[in-house]
Every structure is written in C-alpha cells, then in structure tokens.
Amino acid sequence: MSSDECCERFERPGKHARMSLEVIVVGGGFTGMASAAALAQQGATVRVFEAAQTTAPQFRGELIHPRGVRGLESLGLKVPLFERGGVAVNGFAVSQHEGAAPVLLPYEDAQGPGLGIDHPAMVLTMRAQLAARPNVSITTGARIADFVRSGPRIVGVRTADGQEHLADLVVVADGRSSKLRPLLGLEPEVKLLSYTVAFGVDGELPHGRMGHVFLGAPGPILAYPYAEGRIRFCVDVALGAPKGREALVALICEQYARVVPSPLREAMVKSLRETPFEACANHSISTAACAAPGVALVGDAGGCGHPLTASGMTNAMNDVLTLAELVGARGPDDAALTEYQRRRYDFVRMRELFTEALYEVFRGHDDGSKALQSGVFRYWSSSARSRRASMNILSGEEVRVSRFVAEYSRVFRGSAVDVIKRSAWQPRAGGARLKSLAKTSLGRFSAAAGRTARKVVDRYRLGLHPLP
C-alpha cells in the first residue's frame, strides 16, 4: 500500500471529515492510553492491544509535570485521575546535604499543578475512561509479536496467536524494552545508568505537595506524594551496589537515610524494613529515528532517560499530542510521520541533554560535579529568575537547547570562579577541583552537547526510517 493509498479513505480537513482512519496502538500503558485518547479525539477508530491481563508488573513513574497534566486535561483525563486519588504537586524542594534547608522550586501558577498518582491506578483509570469512548476498543492479554508489511510499509500487526489486524497507522507504545522496535531495524543507544529502589511510606513530606530531592548520599533520593498521606521514595543506587533485599535495605539505612529529615527518616526506614519494595534498572535509551512508513514510536519505546527528572510521561504526552495533531490534520502519510519525527526530536534532544547533566550534578560523584552542584545551589539562591529558568527546563516548559546551554554556562562560570577563589588558600585541592571541573564535568557536558547539536542539525536530513 503506498502512502497515498493509505490515506485514500482519509478526507482532508473539515469537521467530521476524519471518521475512517483506523489506528492500532501496541501497549496499553500510560502512552498507549494517551495515544488512544488523542487519536480518537481526532476522529480515528482506535484498537489497543495490551500484553498484560491487567497492568504491566514493573514499577513505573507516578509524577507528571504541569505540561503533561495540561495534556491529560485536553484529552478529558485529568479530572478522572484526580478523582481516582491523584494529588496535586506544586514543584520541587531540593536539599543539598544532611540538615540543609531545601531550595524551593515551585511551578508557576499559570502552568497549573503537577500530578502524583499510583501508576497502576492511573493506567486502569485511563483504560476505563477510554473503554467507554465509542471509537476505542482495548484488548488485554494480547501480545503483539510482529508487524504485517505490504512492501515498504507497515499495514498492521500480528498477535502472538498468529492473527493479523490491519490499520492505516500502527502506534508503538510498548515501553523502554520494546520488542517491536528492533523489528523495524531500529537499534538505539542504550546505557545502563543505575538502579532505583522504590517503596511507599505513610506520612507527609516536609513541604507537603512538592516533589523532594535529597542529595548528599551516594545517589539522589526522589520522594513525592502519590496519594493522600502516601509518599513514594525512589532511591538511586549505583551499578556496583550489593544485590538482594537484605543488602539493599542495609545500604539504604546506613548510607542514605541520614539525608532525609526526621520524622520522615524513621518512617522511611520502617517501611523499607517491613514492606516489599521494587528495584528496577535506570537506562538512558536514545533512538536516531522513531517513525517508518505506516508506523510511529511513542513514549518510552522512542527513548527514555534517568527517572530523576520525572520527565517520561510529560515527554510521552508531547509525542502523543504531536502525532495526533499531524495525523489529524493530514492523515498518516509519510510527510506527517516525518514531521512527527522532527518535532519529537526538537523536544526530546534537549530533555536528554538536561537529564544527563542534572543526574551527573546531583550524583556529585567527583570533584568537578561536586563543584558544579555547589554552583547550582548558589545559582538558585541568587534570584527567583534563576529558579524559574531551571524549573521551566526541568518541567519541559522550556525546550530550546540554546536556553539550557546558556543556563548551564552561567552555573559553570559561577562554579569555576568559586573554585578559583578557594584555590587562593588551598592551592593544591583547588587546582585538582578546577581540573576535574574543566576536564571531567565540562568535558563530558561538551561532548554530550556536541552530540545533541549534531542530532539537532541531523533532524533536517532525517527521513522516515526504511524498513529492513
């Protein structure tokens, strides 16, 4: 089927003109459900295939920035999620070390609230909402094993039991470990970064409705409310850490708990010792292409980063709304999918760079990143403007690479000046710190920024990925 044939049944703009577009969504997680809602809103008939009988068993994100929440609202899903127990999150409180007063980084009022919600409850609520819409059907317990091709184009999918299902567009939302991505010949850059140990705690955070980041332990701790009176802790544990429940409990109690203020610390330790927790791998996955004729990757299937910035679902929402808008305007032809790919990477490339840099700074594992970390806190203390600029980058309101590089340069200059000042009375230590700052941190950042810049430029040349 050619690109033109695929769009034959798709009448170009005009109200009510788009009712014959058939879409298959692979994966019924957050992204799959948001895709179904966005494409159905454009008038498409959407069939979702989800491998699990209920929700996928792995721990997944629960904190959504205001931009993602506004996306949910535009799809009629925000209110049901708050009704199902989701709580408003108003920004972040970040403390640099044990006993330090946190820097508060609120979202701007005009951006609306963020959302914290138990992940399975969120996905099941979205499914219930979508199942009630006339042009959406959801089949659970149906694993998609392969694509159906017609020449150079994907025209449908094949379930594990061999049945074929045809559609004008296949949307792949099968998550970070996507089994369909390699079938399209897409091999992303994958890096295993660390592990997250995630568990729930009864209680309230010191700054109630804010996400909290506690630094000063071997890895950052992210804690946020995900229901009334419930806090989720996500503890970042290095790759070489000891394995097994007992060893991890001991590690967190001995080396991490001290950076969490009392009485939350005691509640955290009690919960860790007495209730089950989940440990999962944190990967950065960067794809070079995310669309081929007849098919688009969305959400984690298209790539993901360290969960510290709580960006996955906000990024996924951007994918979904961008794809639906383009397909809604002109059908799933090659030009629409090519444009989807470009716009997606415009948004995602800066997010990848930012996440990588922030994780490095928050982990503070060498002299250079420690100097940068101090620079970030000084920068935040210097003005409301700097706090707002950083938060807008963190929450995906600001996505220009140039803005992020400008902010990073300010912090870097401040950190270098500080290290030089200190060198006056500690020449040897100061010199080593400056060297680490320049060679390691700046070196790593320059390399990452260079890669990002090349990818941003490359996107103009990026056509649809040809099927293997």
Ligand SMILES: Cc1cc2nc3c(=O)[nH]c(=O)nc-3n(C[C@H](O)[C@H](O)[C@H](O)COP(=O)(O)OP(=O)(O)OC[C@H]3O[C@@H](n4cnc5c(N)ncnc54)[C@H](O)[C@@H]3O)c2cc1C
């Ligand atoms: C530890 C951790 C913490 C995180 N914290 C946050 C956070 O606070 N905020 C945030 O925004 N993001 C966070 N994230 C990222 C967030 O979880 C993801 O961005 C989000 O879950 C992506 O949703 P998805 O639907 O693309 O993928 P998934 O949630 O992985 O869903 C994929 C779905 O596809 C189904 N599936 C897979 N293969 C097939 C197949 N062959 N056929 C049919 N169905 C299939 C699966 O069963 C699953 O239901 C975190 C991630 C991790 C690992």
